Amino acid sequence: MMMMMKKIIFFGLSLFSYVHLSAQSASISERSEIISDAYVAQGVDFPGSLTVQGFSQCGIWVTSNYIFATYWDVDRRLTLARRSTAFGSSWVRMRFPDVQNSIDSHCTPTVGVSPQDNSIHLAYGHHVTTLRYRQSGAGAATVADADFNGTLFPPMKNYLPPSTTSITQLTYPNFVVGKDSNLLLFYRKGGSGDGDTYVAEYSAFPMPTWSTPTQIINRTGSYMGNTSRSAYPNDIRCKDGVLYLTWCWRESSSSISTNHDLCYARSADNGQTWYNSAGTQVGGGGMIMNLNSSGLVVKPISNAYSETNNQGETVDNENRVHTFLRYAKVAGGDTDTYYHVWRSTAGTWVTKQLTLPGATNSLGRPKLYCDVVNDVLYAVCIVSGKITIFASKSSETYAKWYQIFTDTVNYGSDSNGYITNAGNLLYVYAHRATSSNSSELDLVKISLNPSGSLAGKPIVAQ
Amino acid sequence: MKPVIYLIFLAVLTIASCKKDSVINQTSATAAEAQKALSGTINVTLKDNNNVLWTGTNTGLIRGTGKDAILYTPTNSVLISGTIQALALGINNTIWIGTDKGLIKYTGTNWFVYTTDNGMLTNDNVKAISFDVLKNTALVKLVNNEVVKINN
Numbered sequence: 001m002m003m004m005m006k007k008i009i010f011f012g013l014s015l016f017s018y019v020h021l022s023a024q025s026a027s028i029s030e031r032s033e034i035i036s037d038a039y040v041a042q043g044v045d046f047p048g049s050l051t052v053q054g055f056s057q058c059g060i061w062v063t064s065n066y067i068f069a070t071y072w073d074v075d076r077r078l079t080l081a082r083r084s085t086a087f088g089s090s091w092v093r094m095r096f097p098d099v100q101n102s103i104d105s106h107c108t109p110t111v112g113v114s115p116q117d118n119s120i121h122l123a124y125g126h127h128v129t130t131l132r133y134r135q136s137g138a139g140a141a142t143v144a145d146a147d148f149n150g151t152l153f154p155p156m157k158n159y160l161p162p163s164t165t166s167i168t169q170l171t172y173p174n175f176v177v178g179k180d181s182n183l184l185l186f187y188r189k190g191g192s193g194d195g196d197t198y199v200a201e202y203s204a205f206p207m208p209t210w211s212t213p214t215q216i217i218n219r220t221g222s223y224m225g226n227t228s229r230s231a232y233p234n235d236i237r238c239k240d241g242v243l244y245l246t247w248c249w250r251e252s253s254s255s256i257s258t259n260h261d262l263c264y265a266r267s268a269d270n271g272q273t274w275y276n277s278a279g280t281q282v283g284g285g286g287m288i289m290n291l292n293s294s295g296l297v298v299k300p301i302s303n304a305y306s307e308t309n310n311q312g313e314t315v316d317n318e319n320r321v322h323t324f325l326r327y328a329k330v331a332g333g334d335t336d337t338y339y340h341v342w343r344s345t346a347g348t349w350v351t352k353q354l355t356l357p358g359a360t361n362s363l364g365r366p367k368l369y370c371d372v373v374n375d376v377l378y379a380v381c382i383v384s385g386k387i388t389i390f391a392s393k394s395s396e397t398y399a400k401w402y403q404i405f406t407d408t409v410n411y412g413s414d415s416n417g418y419i420t421n422a423g424n425l426l427y428v429y430a431h432r433a434t435s436s437n438s439s440e441l442d443l444v445k446i447s448l449n450p451s452g453s454l455a456g457k458p459i460v461a462q
Numbered sequence: 463m464k465p466v467i468y469l470i471f472l473a474v475l476t477i478a479s480c481k482k483d484s485v486i487n488q489t490s491a492t493a494a495e496a497q498k499a500l501s502g503t504i505n506v507t508l509k510d511n512n513n514v515l516w517t518g519t520n521t522g523l524i525r526g527t528g529k530d531a532i533l534y535t536p537t538n539s540v541l542i543s544g545t546i547q548a549l550a551l552g553i554n555n556t557i558w559i560g561t562d563k564g565l566i567k568y569t570g571t572n573w574f575v576y577t578t579d580n581g582m583l584t585n586d587n588v589k590a591i592s593f594d595v596l597k598n599t600a601l602v603k604l605v606n607n608e609v610v611k612i613n614n
Binding site: 096097098135136137138139140143147149150151152153154155156161162164206207208209 | 492532535536537538539540541542564567571572573574575576577579580581582
């Protein structure tokens, strides 16, 4: 009888596992430990991982052959690690001992690689502080493992050459590959609720040169009596040489309860001129985008909703820009609500509310990726400490989302990652949850099955 | 129909020639900067295995001569200083460059930097370099007369 019971239980569990697994269309391909003890701030004003935060767009950088990862080690010293994209490859690393980072989770490190000359660019440790920047020579990204060390970089600069003017009051540096494969550096100058957004452009030809930074968004304008603010861009994407920028305004550093609106602009010349959703020029030619610029707000959002800043953005195969927004409040309470907001091919903006399982103050900043081959959107979130992926298809007009993956490991934070051009592999940079001052930093490679049908109980967009 | 085709052809030709001019102007500008640097103080010269002349000045390192000359400075390369005080030729046509703020190795494709910042030198002021081919090692004489050996 006992034996029979065991068989029934075993059969039941097997059946459950089969049904559970068959409903998944994503799975762990590889979990690569980058370092076992990267610094985590505890008991300070800005706690959490010093390396992996939702606002960091390029803590990792993926090229056709290599993956680069930056982190602050247990002594809060900067390290750049690199490994081949091939399965199971080992990391090689270089450590820069000259700077010890502040205990402030804003100060994440970022890395960018110029596709033009394979030079490596690092910006690190900023929260309204002077630029910390290192630029390697050409070819550094592809040297042999034996040569991947600190000799690839001259000492740190606080300017972007050929200018020698220090860039001050900088936060949120993020690299993006723009038109003509020029590398772009976006950053905020000034404080939260009182700052401007800039972009600078790196070209390797005829000689490696940064442009003078251009101010693209200005803090001015009046909102409910307040006369200064800052833009908080979502992940900045460039597709086919066009930059797609979405952001919210923030009136004060004190709270996300001063965040409001979803704004949008695009640029086809690496940020020199900008156009709103209707195609009217709003930036460049003597204009700088600001609160009063025509048609920037594509979705009015009251500050009463406490819209989160630095959220997910992506662009699909039909050049429709998508955002995945979280509001921390709804009428009557502190309940998270999530919205998929996108620009249709006709130029109208569509909003769908999503009720995500387990999403109660636990998703942080969802990141959004598009498999442009199969036109599948992937939203990556941390739900109850687990990396969780929701997916939605263009062919279903994004009316349904499916929970296609839930990890087994507990993570404290993740940041923007990378989806391969084929849309079959997603890289997520994640820091394990801990109550101590250090924990393991992982590169999580997740296999996607974009050509397969999305399975499971759909979450209907309302 | 023919005039239309002719006009399209003319437009394509104009765009193509504009692009070409742009490249020539950029190259000329680089060469002009190099010529200007060459007209100043020359500290050291070196001819590499490909008969390319390298010239160290107080305003940068010049590769080549005439219209093909390229001026490397701290603003367009990893040179940590424009004051070039020493040059030496290593194996595989590697160029070793000594400056008042550190040592550089240029392999033709990659640049490597040796300074006190990355712990490779005890003093950044490089006065002379010689290269021991048998040991594949650069002998770097610093301003304090210390000699540092750096294996290639």
